[in-house]
Amino acid sequence: MQPAQRRAYGRRATPVVAVLITVLAVAGLGGCTGSDSATDPDDGASGDSGTAVSAEPGRYRTLPEACGAASRKTLQALLPGAEQDDKVYDGQASVTYDIDRRDGCRWKVETTSGTRYLTIDFQRVVSYDPSVSDDDRAQETYEKKAVAADIPDATSPPSSPSSSASGSGGDTGGEGGAGDEGGAGGSSASASSSADEPGQSGKGDKGDEAGKADKGGKSTDSPSAGADASGGSDESDTASEDTAPRRLDDLGDDAFLNDQLITKDSGIHRDITVVFRSSNVIATIEYDQWTTDKKHIPNSQELQESAQDLADELTGRLNE
Helix, strand or coil, rough: CCHHHHHHHHHHHHHHHHHHHHHHHHHHHHHHHHHHHHHHHHHHHHHHHHHCCCCCCCCCCCCHHHCCCCCCCHHHHHCHHHHHHHHHHHHHHHCCCCCEEEEEEEEEEEEEEEEEEEEEEEEEECCCCCCCCHHHHHHHHHHHHHHHHHCCCCCCCCHHHHHHHHCCCCCCCCCCCCCCCCHHHHHCCCCCCCCCCHHHHHHCHHHHHHCCCCCCCEEEEEEHHHHHHHHCCCCCCCCCCCCCCECCCCCCCCCEEEEEECCCCCCCCEEEEEEEEEECCCEEEEEEECCCCCCEEEEEEEEHHHHHHHHHHHHHCCCC
């Protein structure tokens, strides 16, 4: 009887074990399914965060040497009388801490008819905000210069979060704190210079010329005011759309030209500034003519054409 009882007990135990196995299996499948559904959103989120795209870098990684950017022929046209001293054409390099970010050069020639100054400044703009491209940052910097120079149709660019936080447009490196608006080695090299200080830092010895004139009696005039401010002139320098401060449509990605005539009791000077942007590089040309003869006002058209010819040449150097 005992063996038969054991077999009977075994048969009764078999359904119970089967039920337990089925319950455990169902519970296990439910746990796996719940885990997968809970982790799917996280997996998607982690995938999105890993695909963040940075703004496109600028076209330029280096800058041309400023003192070698203009050809000898161009310098001879811009600096008449310099042939008496060939060293004048070498120029004087501006102080800079990173020539791939900022470089500048200045020239000066003195003749019996007056003094001419030329300054070239290159600035490569870099955006440290991954959401703002180098080109966009450079355009923002360019527009600030156009606004400061009172160029027609110039509008203040909207400040990006990073530029508002840093207060420097996100481009403060390479110049020992010079930032976007400073010039090479402390030069303003921009049209934001005040009327009585056109390119002053790019021409450290301009004080010699200014010293020939009295400190008082200074005025800043548009190109059309030359003859009247000087008390008479034998040169025709009337205002027109061709010589007035304006944007230039055929130079780089953006460009403008500014023309200022500054008169003093003992001397006058006309200051031409051309600023253009090519991708993430901003180039500034300052070309000034000083004279103590008020009857011979520096010709606006002549100086503007010379400065624009140089600008065309510099665009080619950037693309070499």
